[in-house]
Amino acid sequence: MPSRLGLYLIACTVAALLWSALMLGCETPRRLSDVAQVSVEPSPMPTAVTAVIATPVPTRTRTPTAVATATSMPGPERRPELVRGDPSRPLVALTFNIGGTSSDHVDQVLSVLREKKVPSSFFLVGLWTADNPELTRRIAADGHEIGSHSFAHIDYPELSDKEIAADLTRGEETFRAIIGRTVKPLFRFPSGARDDRSMQIVMREGYRSTYWTVDSGDWRAEMSGSDVYQRVMKYTENGSIVVMHANSLSAAQSLGAIIDSLRAKGLGFVKVTEMPE
Numbered sequence: 001m002p003s004r005l006g007l008y009l010i011a012c013t014v015a016a017l018l019w020s021a022l023m024l025g026c027e028t029p030r031r032l033s034d035v036a037q038v039s040v041e042p043s044p045m046p047t048a049v050t051a052v053i054a055t056p057v058p059t060r061t062r063t064p065t066a067v068a069t070a071t072s073m074p075g076p077e078r079r080p081e082l083v084r085g086d087p088s089r090p091l092v093a094l095t096f097n098i099g100g101t102s103s104d105h106v107d108q109v110l111s112v113l114r115e116k117k118v119p120s121s122f123f124l125v126g127l128w129t130a131d132n133p134e135l136t137r138r139i140a141a142d143g144h145e146i147g148s149h150s151f152a153h154i155d156y157p158e159l160s161d162k163e164i165a166a167d168l169t170r171g172e173e174t175f176r177a178i179i180g181r182t183v184k185p186l187f188r189f190p191s192g193a194r195d196d197r198s199m200q201i202v203m204r205e206g207y208r209s210t211y212w213t214v215d216s217g218d219w220r221a222e223m224s225g226s227d228v229y230q231r232v233m234k235y236t237e238n239g240s241i242v243v244m245h246a247n248s249l250s251a252a253q254s255l256g257a258i259i260d261s262l263r264a265k266g267l268g269f270v271k272v273t274e275m276p277e
Contacts, residue, residue, distance in 0.1 A: 084213040085239035085275035092267045093275050096246040099125035099153045103132050105252040116259045120144045121272040123188040126151030126171035133178045140179045145271045147186025156198035164201045212243035218251040225253025232258050
């Protein structure tokens with residue numbers, strides 16, 4: 001016959017098992033929204049882009065709300081967003097975003113473009129421009145186009161109408177102060193994130209959105225120069241607008257080979273505003 005101590009220990013064990021079962025049965029399940037946030041990587045891509053790829057923003061990717069096509073945009077001054085050029089013309093536009101705080105590799109990118117005699121379009125964040133006036137002036141002096149990539153690089157769908165307009169104005173004032181002229185109409189949305197409302201405000205302020213056809217992927221930390229080269233060569237064709245980042249190491253490493261190989265394929269280089277549509 002079990003002792004009193006033995007009976008006590010048995011009773012404690014049974015009680016512990018019952019308590020564990022009760023707690024497991026009452027656990028709150030994960031919400032589907034939580035699972036989606038973990039498992040889904042947003043990838044802003046307009047329906048007009050067929051081959052590629054996630055948005056090229058170094059720190060964040062966002063999924064923009066669908067943007068109306070040009071035919072659905074109201075108003076007499078409606079203009080379509082530029083995503084690619086005329087596919088019948090053997091021309092390519094290399095475009096470079098610069099934001100964040102780093103100016104690393106920009107000199108190297110500019111030197112390659114000068115050596116290869118390639119005209120390009122640069123989309124600069126106003127804050128970066130204010131911190132790097134000499135580099136900004138060099139970009140302009142080398143004959144490249146400069147467009148606005150916003151002032152503070154905040155996704156426009158998250159801002160009010162007044163905040164979007166204020167950001168555009170502050171960016172414009174920054175560019176005028178440093179390079180002595182407007183950058184209108186060249187504009188690229190922060191993170192590529194835009195919706196009908198933000199598109200209309202940008203157009204109303206005198207800008208035209210420039211998206212891209214090919215994302216080089218150079219904003220990803222795991223991408224080497226070879227990876228960027230292979231990606232650009234795989235997807236670039238007549239009329240492609242390629243987006244890169246001038247302060248990306250992998251962009252600087254791959255740019256010369258990209259230019260040489262695209263030329264070997266019979267493609268020429270133009271600025272965005274020179275791209276036939």
